[in-house]
Amino acid sequence: xYYNILLESEPRIIGVRNGxxxxxxxxKAYDKETYKQLEQAxxxxxxxxxxxxxxxxxxxxFKKLKSAKKTSFMSFTPNLNHGRFLINxxxxxxxxxxxIQKYKNFETVIYDxxxxxxxxGYKLFYCVLQDWNVIDFEKTVLxxxxxxxxxxxxxxxxxxxxxxxxxxxxxxxxxxxxKDFDISLDLFLTRLxxxxxxxxxxxxxxxxxxxxxxxSNKIQVLT
Numbered sequence: 001x002y003y004n005i006l007l008e009s010e011p012r013i014i015g016v017r018n019g020x021x022x023x024x025x026x027x028k029a030y031d032k033e034t035y036k037q038l039e040q041a042x043x044x045x046x047x048x049x050x051x052x053x054x055x056x057x058x059x060x061x062f063k064k065l066k067s068a069k070k071t072s073f074m075s076f077t078p079n080l081n082h083g084r085f086l087i088n089x090x091x092x093x094x095x096x097x098x099x100i101q102k103y104k105n106f107e108t109v110i111y112d113x114x115x116x117x118x119x120x121g122y123k124l125f126y127c128v129l130q131d132w133n134v135i136d137f138e139k140t141v142l143x144x145x146x147x148x149x150x151x152x153x154x155x156x157x158x159x160x161x162x163x164x165x166x167x168x169x170x171x172x173x174x175x176x177x178x179k180d181f182d183i184s185l186d187l188f189l190t191r192l193x194x195x196x197x198x199x200x201x202x203x204x205x206x207x208x209x210x211x212x213x214x215x216s217n218k219i220q221v222l223t
Contacts, residue, residue: 002196002221005187007075007085008212015069021077022068023086023110029061042080047191051102051128059107060124061114062086070110071212074122082129084195086110086122091210098186098201103127130181130190132160139176139222140192144168176222183223193219 009019016022027035041054062076074086086108087095095103105123137157146152155170157163172193177183186201197205202215 001199001217003199003202004193004216004219005195005197005202006214006216007073008071008214013069013211014071014075015067016065018065021065021075022071023062023064023074023076025076025078025080026061026063026114029114030058034058042083043078045081047081047129047131049131051131053102053104053126053128056106059109062108062110064110064112064117066112070119072210073212074110075212080124080126082189083124083126084189085125085212087125089121090208092123094204094210095187098198098204099184101127101130101182101185101188127187127189127195130188132191134178134181134190135160135192136176136178136222137163139174140172141174142170142192143173144170172219174220174222181223193221196221 008014011017011019014022030038037056038058041056045054064070070088072088072091074088076086083106087105092105104126106126108120108122108124110119110122111117137159140156142155142157142163144153144155154173155166157166175190175193182188186198187195189195197215205213206215
């Protein structure tokens with residue numbers, strides 16, 4: 001069984017009331033050329049079937065919001081494509097014991113100001129997307145509507161082309177994974193449904209003091 005892994009938004013846990021992020025990328029920490037490289041590799045980059053990971057030699061500098069608490073998993077802004085969250089050393093070590101899909105931890109610094117309370121124990125967790133081939137569209141169920149007087153409608157598509165031609169917003173109800181999917185994975189990220197963890201990784205994360213995430217089984221995953 002697989003579960004969605006979601007970032008925590010509860011103020012008493014993350015320390016901020018915005019419900020979105022605890023730290024923000026410090027653009028001022030980079031010269032113009034380096035930030036341009038960062039933008040191209042992590043902000044304006046697009047998915048590629050080759051599943052390449054950016055080869056960069058700079059660190060990520062994040063300024064902590066004043067009231068934010070440091071959790072095992074930390075949320076940040078702006079959105080970095082395929083950069084999901086920051087993880088502390090304990091999570092980094094745990095992930096090494098599980099079968100995580102292709103990923104890289106990028107060097108990160110968190111601080112209250114560039115000269116105060118520097119913490120280099122966190123890494124930016126960058127996880128590439130699984131391609132469309134791991135999704136069995138004919139068995140995957142999506143929904144649209146269900147808001148106000150708009151009825152909830154279920155959809156099934158024959159393939160990715162038929163899905164892509166549908167121009168309304170859909171949500172995943174049942175995600176069916178194809179024979180191309182590696183069922184031994186404990187954590188994976190799909191182009192539908194988001195990031196998922198296996199039951200054994202979920203139990204490991206729940207069995208100790210890991211903070212900053214929550215789990216949902218709202219999306220049914222079929223293998």
